[in-house]
Amino acid sequence: MELDYVSTFEASVNKIFNYMIGVNIDFKGLDNSDESYGSMGVAVIIGIIGSFKGRIILDMTYDTARSINKKINQDDCDEENVLFYVSELANMIAGWGITRLNNEIKGLRLRLAPPSIFSGENVKITNPKMNAKIMAFDSVCGKINLNVAFEGG
């Protein structure tokens, strides 16, 4: 059975950005990706366990991360806190998404690991045996990708 999750996570990004943190965001399209994904500069990875195992990546440039942070906190802050706030954002998006999937599909029991954050140059993320769907968004702070993959997908 393949898990149909795209609309759920698209709704999750919309809800968290537009309604919870007040950053205007629009869905721009869906793309498929193979095992490797090139990050824009800041990637938060959250692993998933349960009936399906996988991971979510919230990805953006560092400038976008900083801009989002300024919108939330009304002020600039240091690199560590910029990355921390983006990880919290990813956690909310992932959490809302899997809660809704768990409510809709009996016995799914998806659970999240805590977020891990990677920032750097030419960062490439590889998940063997997984094919991902990349949801592209545009916001007032910059472009954002939500990359979701499950084993066997």
Add this chain to the structure above:
Amino acid sequence: MDDKYINAFLNSAADTFSMFGIEDLQQGEIHTKDNLHSSYDITVVTGFSEQLKGNISYNMSEDTAKGIASVMMMGMEINELNDMSKSAISELANMISGGAATRIAEYGLKIDITPPSVIHGRKMRVIISQVETIAVELITSIGKIEFNIGLEV
């Protein structure tokens, strides 16, 4: 962090490397991770969830990653870190994390691990946990691997 968690990973690593004929392992430095900056080009991260949450990362140089991939692929010469060789090091991380999870489960904790993600980049800043992260070096005949253990214990 209780030594039993650190030892679970080190013992699992010893068993896993032994399966591939690498016996002479030495523990190097152990310290609390206190800055974001990673001196390694390759990180493989697996997440933990259920009754024990956190992330573990296995950090190494590109040369060490190629050496590990070569050993796991029966001595095949590895000149570049392509998707096949990343799959091999991902599997190594999966085996070590899985073995550690089995050991930790013996303490009565229900625990599961997420699929690994291989992150390859330059000048990387990495945060795998919001709690204390312990860095332990493992010195092998094919290079040094730094384990970063960030568990919410």
